[in-house]
Amino acid sequence: MAEKKEFGSVIVTRKNNFVTISMNRPEKLNALSPDLSEGLLKAFKEQAHNADVRAVILTGAAPSFSAGGDVREDIDPLKTMSVNEFNQYLFSFAELYRQIYRLEKPVIAAINGHALGAGMELALLCDIRIAADNMKMGELFVRMGLVPEIGMYLLSRIVGPGRAKLLCMTGDMVDAKEAERIGLVEQVVPLDELIPTAEKLASRLANGPASTIIIKKAINELSEMTMEASTDYSIRLQFQATRTEDHREAVNAWLEKRHPVFKGN
Incomplete structure (x- = not known):
């Protein structure tokens, strides 16, 4: 309701x-x-x-x-x-x-x-x-x-x-x-x-993964950076994304041949 x-x-x-x-x-x-x-x-x-x-x-x-x-x-x-x-x-x-x-x-x-x-x-x-x-x-x-x-x-x-x-x-x-x-x-x-x-x-x-928010923030900020700065920034964000529970869930779901269940963290 x-x-x-x-x-x-x-x-x-x-x-x-x-x-x-x-x-x-x-x-x-x-x-x-x-x-x-x-x-x-x-x-x-x-x-x-x-x-x-x-x-x-x-x-x-x-x-x-x-x-x-x-x-x-x-x-x-x-x-x-x-x-x-x-x-x-x-x-x-x-x-x-x-x-x-x-x-x-x-x-x-x-x-x-x-x-x-x-x-x-x-x-x-x-x-x-x-x-x-x-x-x-x-x-x-x-x-x-x-x-x-x-x-x-x-x-x-x-x-x-x-x-x-x-x-x-x-x-x-x-x-x-x-x-x-x-x-x-x-x-x-x-x-x-x-x-x-x-x-x-x-x-x-x-209901998407935590990386959804990372992507929003990155797209808002990347267009104001040089190519070199944006590459470094994106790599730092990628590292951040790999540390999330949702990333681990996505990997496990792929290995187990099922749909992932994301929790936003």
């Missing part, structure tokens, strides 16, 4: 050894209000310290993943903020972004409807993106005379510098088919299959 917990406008549902974190402001298309952002941060922090949870799905209550920043809720408070308060407000998003990106568990974005501006950035922070066929994504910051906060860095790695510049400088939106073509999402499925598909993958990853 699924267990549920709420962090303000965020609902966390646990099934076995993975959770679904759902943004729950459907009447505002899950626009990122301060309450929603704080709820997301608390939800992801909790998963970081929960050894029983081994994979995470991030999604939004229908009809959209997230329409981005809540302009109405953002603009009024900003008018009364001091320079230091405004700076702290912006850096609060940086903390959320780091928490998602550095989480030592696979994070799957299940993207329904619109993922715009900051909503698109949330999807980009995830390790794997599965899109519903009704999805539309766009880095809309430039339309407001602003710049993407983490999207420039992530997009250049995901789709390349040229495509990243095109998306960020024009603010154009792409549909699910185009997003899959350019590598912005890994899979497109019918809307009614989105969550079941994400849950199937989350369960598979959650």
